[in-house]
Amino acid sequence: MIPLAELLRPKNLDEVIGQQHLVGKKKPLRALLEVGKITSLILWGPPGCGKTTLARLIASYVDVEFIQFSAVTGGVAEIRLVIKKAKEDQTLFKKQTVLFVDEIHRFNKSQQDAFLPHVEDGSIILIGATTENPGFEVNAPLISRSQVYVLHALTDEEMREIVKRATEYYKGYTWDERALKHIIKSSNGDARTAINAIELASSFGRKITLKLAEEAIQRKAIYFHYDTISAFIKSMRGSNPDATVHYLSRMIKAGEDPVFIARRMVIFASEDIGNVQPTALVVATACMQAVHMIGMPESGLILAQTATYLATAKKSLSSSTAFWEAMKDIDEENLAP
Structure with missing residues (x-):
């Protein structure tokens, strides 16, 4: 059975909820894809904000082979196999490979180094996803060869739209407004958590109350x-x-x-x-x-x-106040060099 989160995954950029600073009209990612360009990227953001969705959409907008790889379960040996196939596809079929590495920060520095020569020679286009600051967790040479995009946690309004889409999948169900609000608040901007909670709550019955929502989200409503x-x-x-x-x-x-x-x-x-x-x-x-x-x-x-x-x-507050006042002066005053 296909998970609800997978069924609801956007099929194009116009269906994406959130991250409009990247995929909105005339924004950087959309602009690149509309002209058919793609480069190595690092997508940095909290869980459930759309990193995997964006990676898949990016690959779908250009004619490339898309390979998803998890830094949790894979290692250097698997990377070498993927890169070998990518080189073969490029040589035989003139087709580039997008390698999407989820949780790239889980790789140590030497494992990350395995990507470098292949990113440099164009054998692969690397898209790395991380919840950690790439400045600390991703090799500097890899960052210098990639474009880093910051994704934000989804707002309550964006989460409400996602929850609405999820509940519409269940025809004939009734959802207590308090239950939906609880799922939205407790998910902390994580779309995957909210969708999974909706899916689980639907298995409890056709009338979803706050209590059932609390059981589905596995945390009490007071914990916001x-x-x-x-x-x-x-x-x-x-x-x-x-x-x-x-x-x-x-x-x-x-x-x-x-x-x-x-x-x-x-x-x-x-x-x-x-x-x-x-x-x-x-x-x-x-x-x-x-x-x-x-x-x-x-x-x-x-x-x-x-x-x-x-x-x-x-x-x-002396040092912090001094810092912000100095920054304000720089913004407002015409200072000499």
Whole structure:
């Protein structure tokens, strides 16, 4: 049985919801494809924002062989086989190959190096998808030979349109508006999560209530991404360690990415604490590195230790205020060289 997410996948650029800064009228990706050009790309964005969909659409707009490859399950040996076939297709049939590597950041530097000579000589057109900053996770030589496009998490309005398309697939079903709102909010801009939740909820019966939606999305309605991270930051800013741990726990329970939480604390340490207690940035950075190495559930302890440290630290906006004021002066004043 074909998954609903696959059935609903856009067949052309006009069907794409979101990422209009790339695929809208006269925007860079659309402009390239409309003239039949394609180059190696890195698509950087959060889960479920359309990276795989765009990669497939890009290949469909030009006459190329499309090969999808996962950095999670594949290795250098498989890459060599793909590249060998690509060279044969290019020689025998004058046909280029687009190699789509999902989660390219999962490859280490030496594995990524295996692509370089073949990207350079045109044997393959590489499209890499990553949820991590390619500046840190993808080889600099590979980035220099590719165009990096940033994709954004889908907005609630865009998610509503996707959910509408998904529910229209189920004729004769009734959907409680609260259930749909919960799926939209809990999906955090991830279209795949929302569509999968709709598909699962439909298997529970023909009348979908909030309770069934909660079971489908596997998290409670109180766990909303942006509201909770905002409350977490405000709790640290207000020097309230109890509230800080409460909101941290809500995020962890809801399945929030621990690295995302750690990054927010690194930013907070510099922006809200600064030089009044400079060790805060050291602690927060060490936290992010440890979380990246350790993983869940143990990373929860590291996050809690760091969050309470930052919440009880002295606060100062001096350095961040000075920086933004200087940037404002540069924008507004006619400064001499």
